[in-house]
Amino acid sequence: MIYTAHYNSPLGGITLTSDGMALTGLYFDGERDFPDLSPGRKKDLPLFGDVMRWLDLYFDGKEPDFSPALNPTGTAFQMSVWAILRTIPYGETTNYGAIAKRLEKKTGKRMSAQAVGGAVGRNPISIIVPCHRVIGANGSLTGYAGGLDKKEYLLELEGAID
Known part of the structure; x- marks a missing residue:
């Protein structure tokens, strides 16, 4: 149910x-x-x-000091990407390539930034699993299922961008 x-x-x-x-x-x-x-x-x-x-x-512009119980459903690869998303600190950003490199280091398997982007885009628990904190390698705001205007708002709220 x-x-x-x-x-x-x-x-x-x-x-x-x-x-x-x-x-x-x-x-x-x-x-x-x-x-x-x-x-x-x-x-x-x-x-x-x-x-x-x-x-x-x-x-309200505060970093919550707790996390509700989460149970996203996805492939093993998606779950590994979503686990990395949860480690991106409030108010900071990373890029798809950096996540790919973290996965490569962990698994010993080559990862592409595009594959990471696909997994980030399928995150079913936005905001709490902060996919909005992932930006392009050149600092550009790239894809967000809720819309780029929402991604920009969330990053500004956290003080990650001006």
Whole structure:
């Protein structure tokens, strides 16, 4: 069963999804990869309260000092990229190539920045798993499922860009 809740952010509506134990998705309403949530069911889970408290702190310009339970679903490669995303400090950025190099060092296998970009783009838990902190090698803001305007807002909120 998929459980859902809705959060009103300064950037518009956000839909939260859960398996009942952990957060499985955080999507801007109308984003390009918005999932089919049928037969989802709205439910007031304690987890959703934790996520909304985290988002309230975040959108107030504060770095939350806790993380709600997360359970994203993806391939082993995607999961390894998403784990690296969670290590990018608040207010800092990295690029796709740097993530590829970290994976190469860890696995001993050559990785491409494009493959990393594909995994970053499929992150189902935006903001909390901070895919918005990944930028192009030249410092440009590149792809974001919620839209580049949202990515720019989030990075400005964190003080990562002016």
